[in-house]
Amino acid sequence: MTAFYTNMISWLEQHQLPCLLKDILHADCPGCGFQRSFIALVGGNISESFYYYPALLPMLVFFIYLLFTRNKNFKHSLAVTKTGLFVVFVIMAGSYLYKLTA
Numbered sequence: 001m002t003a004f005y006t007n008m009i010s011w012l013e014q015h016q017l018p019c020l021l022k023d024i025l026h027a028d029c030p031g032c033g034f035q036r037s038f039i040a041l042v043g044g045n046i047s048e049s050f051y052y053y054p055a056l057l058p059m060l061v062f063f064i065y066l067l068f069t070r071n072k073n074f075k076h077s078l079a080v081t082k083t084g085l086f087v088v089f090v091i092m093a094g095s096y097l098y099k100l101t102a
Contacts, residue, residue: 008042009039009042009043012035012038012039012042013039016035016036016039017035019031019032027100028096028099028100030092030093030096031053032053032099033052033053033099034052034053034056036052036053037049037050037051037052037053037056038053038056040052041056041057053095054091054094054095055088055091055092055095058084058087058088058091059088059092061084062084062085062087062088065080065081065084066081069081
């Protein structure tokens with residue numbers, strides 16, 4: 001890795017935003033782990049990224065899909081968008097419920 005890349009990952013690790021919900025209620029929120037997961041993904045560690053926040057990869061794929069199809073009007077775009085959103089939501093909710101019970 002280049003020095004710039006290493007410095008960028010280090011900077012991201014040092015400047016993570018605190019979770020206000022966790023500070024107030026002392027419990028994870030549905031987004032806890034997102035930043036660590038993103039940093040792990042940028043660092044090339046996909047399995048660690050998935051461990052921290054399983055919904056990150058499907059979410060990124062979904063947003064990339066939305067970016068590439070935003071001006072296109074094809075036959076099943078609404079159904080694919082709804083399905084993708086539902087899948088991301090189910091993964092987020094499932095991993096959050098698992099985190100709460102584990």
